[in-house]
Amino acid sequence: MSKSNITRRGLIKTGAVAGAAGLTLPTYLRADGHSGFTNAPTGDTVTLGFNVPQSGPYADEGADELRAYELAVEHLNGGGDGGLLNTFSSKALEGNGILGKKVEYVTGDTQTKSDAARASARSMIEKDGAIMITGGSSSGVAVAVQALCQEAGVIFMAGLTHSNDTTGKDKKANGFRHFFNSYMTGAALAPVLANNYGTDRKAYHLTADYNWGYTTEEAVRTSTEAMGWETVGTVLTPLTQTDFSSYIAPVLQSDADVLVLNHYGGNMVNSLTNAVQFGLRERVANGKNFEIVVPLYSRLMAKGAGANVKGIFGSTNWHWSLQDDGSKEFVKSFGTKYGFPPSQAAHTCYVQALLYADAVQRAGSFNPCAVGEALKDFQFDGMGNGPTLYRGEDHQCFKDVLVVKGKENPTSEFDLLEIVEITPVSQVTYDAGIFGGELGACNPGA
Amino acid sequence: MDAIILQILNGLDKGSAYALIALGLTLIFGTLGVVNFAHGALFMIGAFCAVTFSRFLSVSHEVAVEGEVDFLGNQMMRDVPYIYDWFGEATGAAIIDWAVPLSIIFAIPVMIGIGFAMERGLVKHFYKRPHADQILVTFGLAIVLQEVIKYFYGANPIPTPAPSAFTGSFDFGALLGFDPGSIIYPYWRLVYFGFAALIIGAVFAFLQFTTFGMVVRAGMADRETVGLLGINIDKRFTIMFGIAAAVAGLAGVMYTPINSPNYHMGMDFLVLSFVVVVVGGMGSLPGAVAAGFLLGILESFASMPRVLDALPGINQIIIYLVAIIILLTRPRGLMGRKGVMEE
Numbered sequence: 001m002s003k004s005n006i007t008r009r010g011l012i013k014t015g016a017v018a019g020a021a022g023l024t025l026p027t028y029l030r031a032d033g034h035s036g037f038t039n040a041p042t043g044d045t046v047t048l049g050f051n052v053p054q055s056g057p058y059a060d061e062g063a064d065e066l067r068a069y070e071l072a073v074e075h076l077n078g079g080g081d082g083g084l085l086n087t088f089s090s091k092a093l094e095g096n097g098i099l100g101k102k103v104e105y106v107t108g109d110t111q112t113k114s115d116a117a118r119a120s121a122r123s124m125i126e127k128d129g130a131i132m133i134t135g136g137s138s139s140g141v142a143v144a145v146q147a148l149c150q151e152a153g154v155i156f157m158a159g160l161t162h163s164n165d166t167t168g169k170d171k172k173a174n175g176f177r178h179f180f181n182s183y184m185t186g187a188a189l190a191p192v193l194a195n196n197y198g199t200d201r202k203a204y205h206l207t208a209d210y211n212w213g214y215t216t217e218e219a220v221r222t223s224t225e226a227m228g229w230e231t232v233g234t235v236l237t238p239l240t241q242t243d244f245s246s247y248i249a250p251v252l253q254s255d256a257d258v259l260v261l262n263h264y265g266g267n268m269v270n271s272l273t274n275a276v277q278f279g280l281r282e283r284v285a286n287g288k289n290f291e292i293v294v295p296l297y298s299r300l301m302a303k304g305a306g307a308n309v310k311g312i313f314g315s316t317n318w319h320w321s322l323q324d325d326g327s328k329e330f331v332k333s334f335g336t337k338y339g340f341p342p343s344q345a346a347h348t349c350y351v352q353a354l355l356y357a358d359a360v361q362r363a364g365s366f367n368p369c370a371v372g373e374a375l376k377d378f379q380f381d382g383m384g385n386g387p388t389l390y391r392g393e394d395h396q397c398f399k400d401v402l403v404v405k406g407k408e409n410p411t412s413e414f415d416l417l418e419i420v421e422i423t424p425v426s427q428v429t430y431d432a433g434i435f436g437g438e439l440g441a442c443n444p445g446a
Numbered sequence: 447m448d449a450i451i452l453q454i455l456n457g458l459d460k461g462s463a464y465a466l467i468a469l470g471l472t473l474i475f476g477t478l479g480v481v482n483f484a485h486g487a488l489f490m491i492g493a494f495c496a497v498t499f500s501r502f503l504s505v506s507h508e509v510a511v512e513g514e515v516d517f518l519g520n521q522m523m524r525d526v527p528y529i530y531d532w533f534g535e536a537t538g539a540a541i542i543d544w545a546v547p548l549s550i551i552f553a554i555p556v557m558i559g560i561g562f563a564m565e566r567g568l569v570k571h572f573y574k575r576p577h578a579d580q581i582l583v584t585f586g587l588a589i590v591l592q593e594v595i596k597y598f599y600g601a602n603p604i605p606t607p608a609p610s611a612f613t614g615s616f617d618f619g620a621l622l623g624f625d626p627g628s629i630i631y632p633y634w635r636l637v638y639f640g641f642a643a644l645i646i647g648a649v650f651a652f653l654q655f656t657t658f659g660m661v662v663r664a665g666m667a668d669r670e671t672v673g674l675l676g677i678n679i680d681k682r683f684t685i686m687f688g689i690a691a692a693v694a695g696l697a698g699v700m701y702t703p704i705n706s707p708n709y710h711m712g713m714d715f716l717v718l719s720f721v722v723v724v725v726g727g728m729g730s731l732p733g734a735v736a737a738g739f740l741l742g743i744l745e746s747f748a749s750m751p752r753v754l755d756a757l758p759g760i761n762q763i764i765i766y767l768v769a770i771i772i773l774l775t776r777p778r779g780l781m782g783r784k785g786v787m788e789e
Contacts, residue, residue, distance in 0.1 A: 059601035238762050242714045246749035249452045269603045270705045277632040279615040304706050306605030335518045
């Protein structure tokens with residue numbers, strides 16, 4: 001039988017000291033900041049959870065996100081050419097993992113369904129010990145997973161999500177978004193549209209009947225109406241719609257001379273294809289050439305629409321043809337490994353993984369509250385979007401926005417969009433309070 | 447008035463796809479008594495026959511483009527289809543341009559083969575099982591087929607354009623005395639409607655005017671008696687399964703220029719097509735065709751802004767609403783026969 005050395009007096013003294021320390025310093029600022037929060041890493045590895053659509057309509061986008069995350073893990077662990085670690089303005093990361101712990105990862109399949117995405121994120125947190133969840137290609141999924149991560153006490157680094165709500169009315173203290181949003185699209189796109197098509201235009205909106213569609217329509221309407229455009233019709237289209245001919249036909253009967261397609265993914269491919277089939281590109285209305293606008297472009301999706309994207313304006317978070325050092329480095333690194341240029345989804349996911357790792361390194365702790373503090377109001381550069389601010393009030397990144405146009409003479413299957421303007425960040429910045437919502441308190445979990 | 451004409455036209459091409467799929471579904475149900483939930487997948491596979499044939503025609507070798515570099519700074523390479531080398535660039539480009547209509551030749555044997563394989567390999571084992579078992583196994587098969595397609599072709603839609611001769615649109619407005627440009631209708635959709643009418647007519651003629659068709663119709667009415675006459679009705683029904691698969695496949699082939707095909711397109715049509723079959727009347731071929739066009743047209747009207755202003759959301763439920771009304775007033779559907787699925 002073993003004999004315990006613990007005495008009653010010793011226990012009380014130890015407890016008093018520990019209690020005093022606990023009252024005076026938050027857990028994550030204490031020297032042993034690797035405990036007191038969900039999935040605190042105990043060994044020499046740390047596990048990240050990549051929650052991307054591996055099945056469903058956005059599976060190709062999800063596959064590109066996963067490629068980017070695998071590349072990020074390789075670079076964080078000191079492998080490959082280092083990628084954006086070479087150009088990132090913060091030099092906290094040393095290529096030896098995160099805080100000296102080798103980065104490992106698990107993956108989940110969001111299926112682009114909120115309930116499936118929450119289930120896979122929960123599984124990665126509870127069964128695999130993931131300390132951070134990142135990825136996704138839908139605002140509905142992002143909002144749902146962000147809320148789960150808030151409850152579970154882990155950081156959520158959003159993937160491709162464009163709705164204002166993600167960092168607006170549904171924002172959470174544990175959630176962070178690098179991707180731009182609908183408001184920024186409207187603010188960047190409207191002046192370009194006014195310059196190219198004039199200020200006397202009548203717009204007809206077809207809008208996907210879900211959260212992202214609503215915020216995008218509102219943003220583009222508000223911005224274009226401020227430029228003098230009139231909105232003559234808005235129609236919600238079911239998310240499951242495949243043939244948009246019956247929605248395009250009324251456009252012919254209206255006095256509109258611009259059609260705005262607030263659609264993404266398969267909806268965008270089909271509605272744009274149908275609009276072109278019905279001769280809208282050749283149409284003349286109100287004495288002007290009829291125009292089509294696609295507010296949010298994705299190169300992967302544009303490929304599905306083929307030649308129909310030619311000459312059509314939209315916006316995007318990033319494009320591989322950018323010539324800054326960060327973009328060139330990322331394209332070289334990704335292209336060398338996979339044989340084709342990365343998509344905007346791949347870029348934002350790669351950057352989010354590095355930004356998380358850098359924040360942990362700077363905070364000196366994996367505690368989500370420490371990481372959140374390190375990300376708040378963090379200013380950085382060298383990641384492909386120019387100088388960028390992670391705004392503390394809503395955890396939204398603010399950076400330049402790209403206005404693009406479908407390329408008339410593509411030289412390859414990847415060369416579908418051309419950048420027509422890089423809208424400065426000052427033009428797309430807004431007051432954090434306009435979309436409502438509360439960040440609430442950071443939750444470190446267990 | 448012009449808006450109404452335009453929505454009728456829209457309904458016709460949508461109805462054409464519904465009618466073609468529902469026709470195949472009804473053929474299989476009427477002959478074999480099987481509720482085939484994999485029929486939408488056959489439509490999707492037909493579309494991917496067009497994609498495959500188009501890619502086959504475009505098999506290329508690379509040639510260096512002088513003075514240009516790719517995104518990594520390496521020598522830019524350009525794909526040149528072998529067909530250009532064999533037939534010259536102009537003829538080769540014309541053949542590739544006509545890939546969708548030409549792929550019909552490729553799709554017919556492929557789809558009949560898939561139909562035979564599906565019936566002999568799987569479906570025949572479920573003839574005497576409850577309809578619920580048939581639905582489960584064919585639905586499972588549909589998911590397998592679409593995942594196989596996704597594995598090879600990815601999840602994104604693949605543009606498969608119509609021949610350039612059909613890329614424009616026809617101005618019915620000018621023809622009918624309305625404002626020019628008020629009733630515009632794409633050429634390819636007219637082609638699709640004509641093609642659907644041709645296929646539907648051919649299937650009816652085959653069943654009505656050939657000895658084979660007469661035996662099949664007799665088998666549909668009384669399988670046991672036809673069997674007692676020494677006719678191998680099972681073999682004929684297997685052939686009908688292949689024909690039904692080919693009809694769905696051809697509907698898919700010709701649909702590719704209307705909407706870029708993706709692995710999920712069969713599921714998008716499947717549920718609607720089943721509603722069409724039920725509304726038309728289980729086992730009724732004319733009912734399936736009539737209901738296909740009826741529901742296609744109604745769906746188009748329900749999407750009109752004036753209708754949506756008066757009845758918000760009606761576009762999302764119109765087909766199911768009509769199905770409920772018809773089933774309440776005519777429980778066997780528009781042209782359903784007594785005794786079908788009533789045991």
